[in-house]
Amino acid sequence: MRRNDWLTPEGTRDLLFEECAAKRYLEDRITGIFENYGYSEVITPGIEFYDVFNGKARHFAPETMYKLVDGKNRLMVLRPDTTMPIARLCATRLRDEELPLKLFYNQSIFMVNPKDSGRDDEFEQSGIEIIGGENEDSDYEALFLAAKALGECDEDYRIEIGDSGIFSELLSQYNYSDEQQTEKLRVNIVDKNYPAIDDMLADDKSFEALRMLPRLFGGFEVFEEARKYLFGEAIEKKLSRLERLCLELAGIIPEEKIRVDLGLVNKKNYYTGIIFKGYVEGYGQPVLSGGRYDTLIGEFGGREAKAVGFAVNIEAAAKVYLKNKGKSLAKTPDVLVFSNDRISALKHCEKLISKGLSVRNFNGICPKCAEKFAKKHGIKRLDVINENGETESREV
Structure with missing residues (x-):
């Protein structure tokens, strides 16, 4: 018989000496970057009302959240995301603060992942949110700080950049409005599941652009290739903006660390524009993710405020740091x-x-x-x- 009092739940684990030291080191280094750039720290509750994560543009599938009931029989969840609580905070207690707001956080999130997925159900995130301000300036700063944070995890990193708005524009062009099918298509494009995409689009040549979207991945040559398949004034505007952003970013970090991925549409459907993920050598999953969300704060009933942000998975980054650096961070007493x-x-x-x-x-x-x-x-x-x-x- 399994002794549950000896075990940790699936998706969780104890962190020991070196792991704790690496985690603390990266927390301090990354949040130090944010503080040096003038960001202010906020902390949101670990327990939130279920409604915070179940609005139109902020839907988290119920099965992905840890749920509980409080003493008044109200449905609560353990925080599965930090961006939405900060959007709630900006719409309420920070509603009269001057924009732009530059915030950072360092806190745990909790998500139910499929069994044997290899993902942690509990992990710590360090991240930023830029609320208000000029879009391109904010996007550029967020990408630059994301690259700096990745560099603290490992010098061999890459950042993949796309625009979720391109996917939305293509859906509008094709009048593809079935919400359930759209979400399924979104997931298949993110996962680059080509057979499933082909099955969904039934080899219809009119859907060629959607079919090509996950294949438009690589260096800056992707922009030229994309223009062979993606048409329309709105899409061209997004492509040009993304291309300009990538070229400017290459002026401050090495170009080989930047990858363009037009199939990067993300499974979180609150993103409305630029979207990006960060990877480091030796770890197959992203250790950083972020993007622009221009409608989320208004959904909480506050003022409309465009925003962009990202988060680093500190546990994953610490794991990679220990593996790649191979040096002790645990402090030995003098x-x-x-x-x-x-x-x-x-x-x-x-x-x-x-x-x-x-x-x-x-x-x-x-x-x-x-x-x-x-x-x-x-x-x-x-x-x-x-x-x-x-x-x-x-x-x-």
Whole structure:
């Protein structure tokens, strides 16, 4: 019989020493970037009303959320996304603040993933949201900061950029209005499931542009190729804007790190424009995702405000960092302190800490045991306090 009191639920795990150190390191580095660029931190509740995630443009399938009922029989969820609570916050408590707002966060989200998907149901995100401001300026800044955040995870990264509005425009051109089929097509395009796309579009040549969309992936040459299949003033405007954005971005980060993916339409349907994902070497899933959402805040009944943002999956990034860097981040104490007198030991620890040293108080029974422990754990100095209160420092 399985002992559930020994286990963690599917999709969750305990993090141990090196993992915690890598996670904390990346949190500090990435949020440090956001603070240096003038972003202000916000924290939203881990428990939200179900309604926050179930509006027209912000729908999360019920089966993907952890649900619970509060003491008043109201349906609640564990936060499956951070963008929507921040949109709620902007429409309520921040509604009178001057725009643009530049916000950052560092908090956990919870999602029910399919069994054996390899995805975590609980993980921490560090991210930003730019609320208001000029579209292109905000998009450019978000992409630049996304690249900087990826660079903290691993120098071998790439950022894939698309525009979800192209998919929406094609649907309008074809009068493709079946919501259930549209969502199925969206998922198949994101997954680049070519056989399923062909089956859905029934080899109808009038759907050639939709069929080609997930194949329009690569370097900047994609823009020239796309214009062979994608037509219309609205689509050309989006293509030109995206091309200009990519070219400008290549002026500040290496061009080979930028990929164009016009099939990047995302399974979150609140995105309305630019959309992007970030990858690092050695990890098959995105460690960063983001995009523009211009209608979401207004849906909460507040002022209309265009916005763009992204989030880094810190757990995934930490996993990659440890694998690729191969170096220890867990801090080894500078000094191990031993004394048979507890008060003397802790007073000495405080004295060392006040001098900027890190310490570990050894709770063993003899100095030899302490020395053995120090050697095993790489602690270079041992301070032994004798019965007279005198301290002997030894190099280990």
